Amino acid sequence: MIINAQQTTGPRTYVDRVLEHWHKDEEAEALVQGAQRLTRKEARERLFQLGHALRGQGLAPGDAVGLFLANRVDSVLVQIAVHLIGCRVVFLPPEPGPGELAALVEQSRARVVVTDPLFAQRAADAAGRSVHAPVLLSVGPCDQPCPDLLALAAECPAARPEGVPDPGADEAVTVLYTGGTLGRPKLAAHSHRLYDVLVDLAEDETQDSGPGFFPAMDPSTDRVLVSTLLTHGSGHLTSLQALVTGSALVVLPEFEAGAALKVLREERITATMFVPPMLYALLDHPEAVPGALPALRRIVVGGAASSPSRLQQAVEVFGPVLSQGYGQSEALGIAAFGAEDLASEAARRPELWRSCGRAISDTEIEIQDEDSGAALPVGQVGEVCVRGETVMLGYYEDPQRTAEAMRDGWLRTGDVGYLDAEGYLYLVDRAKDIIVTGSTSDNVYSRVLEDFLLTLPGVRNAAALGVPDEEYGEAVQIFLATAEGAEVDPDAVSAAVTAALGELYTPRKTVLLSQLPTTKVGKVDKKALRATWVTGAQDAPLTTVEG
Structure with a gap:
């Protein structure tokens, strides 16, 4: 292949591949945001x-x-x-x-x-x-x-x-x-190896090497919309998909269902990615009707657990264009479920609507016993572990936590799930206690919130967890064990959280208790909290405040 003379020597990086496209057909659109439209040149x-x-x-x-x-x-x-x-x-x-x-x-x-x-x-x-x-x-x-x-x-x-x-x-x-x-x-x-794998997946016209997020792309006709944050893994991957294939990339500054539908329609978007709350908002919009987006060939859904009934609704409205993807910051690509497979296989096995797909190319998934690291048989629930080129080098400047996350070459994802006999992965819980909430399914990190809560006067112990929420998937709920005789104002706690950590961390409900349940080793028992407080089977708390 003839490469432009300005390219540096050595292996082709993803940047080189982007520039190969941008040196051809220079008047074609490369980047679009509203009225701002940049040609490749x-x-x-x-x-x-x-x-x-x-x-x-x-x-x-x-x-x-x-x-x-x-x-x-x-x-x-x-x-x-x-x-x-x-x-x-x-x-x-x-x-x-x-x-x-x-x-x-x-x-x-x-x-x-x-x-x-x-x-x-x-x-x-x-x-x-x-x-x-x-x-x-x-x-x-x-x-x-x-x-x-x-x-x-x-x-x-x-x-x-x-x-x-x-x-x-x-x-x-x-x-x-x-x-x-x-x-x-x-x-x-x-490292750059992550990009090598992602480029290979994007440029693989047949997808024979494993399930993929997007169909084969045609740079002369395909247009990709990025609506999730560019500084998050999902937005980064979506933009890369367009750039390395030479497709036009359309940037949505801020998600709102009506505005998104307008851009999808007017810009003739062929592929995009949404987190579940975004997809649900689109489905609930009155303009989301069958045939409204004839150019659309693929919607990737990822970033949080999806409702099987809503996924089926999306297929009814938008057609057989739905794919699912699973990854995390530590491994940006783990599993995927292509639209063709989802449309055909789920009709045969309805339980596949709950699956996040099979391992992508050159990636291995193994379910391991959380304590021993032993591989578990098909159908048995354990920790989801993964290895391959999409796995991180480690946590930057943090060898201790890198060692905790990596075991014998496997990344311990912190997610709990199982594999079926055909290699489909099902997630059943998140061991890392990340609360995925908000209109764009952002992450609330429980440990950060709990550490801050413990700095507040009168708070002896704290726990944060996500509870089901119809609008955002999950909402932040906190439990505070207060010191005897202490006057803790839930409204003041909520205001302090917002000021220190931002509105995303603001609790929707605060429960004050004399003590939190603990496991046999003395850790806060969040499973017990979830089982009793979320289901409403709890004894009367000291105070419960809705946000």
């Missing part, structure tokens, strides 16, 4: 300019760049530009509160933080707390005293930056936030 030249502008901040290959970005066309280009110049992408999603965000910036050793103007104040606060004193840049004008990266880029050459070394086999090129504890976040680090 415009996208390529702006990408190169951004690369030079970032280098102008003193960045060298291997340096970390924190990206605190909203869904915008320029956010896509900034992320690619960081990899273009050989630097490490550190995704900074908007969920963390001030303390956790500052710890994330500090632990990732980000030398530069690029922020959306909407997040500039929070980014400045986080950067200001870091002893590494990262440079703060804004994607456009903002109200903070920091340079405008777009203005800097406009003054730079539109030629590919040279002198970028190939990444090492075990070099972290992308880091994703995956929760943790206050002041000690977990950062899942991935």
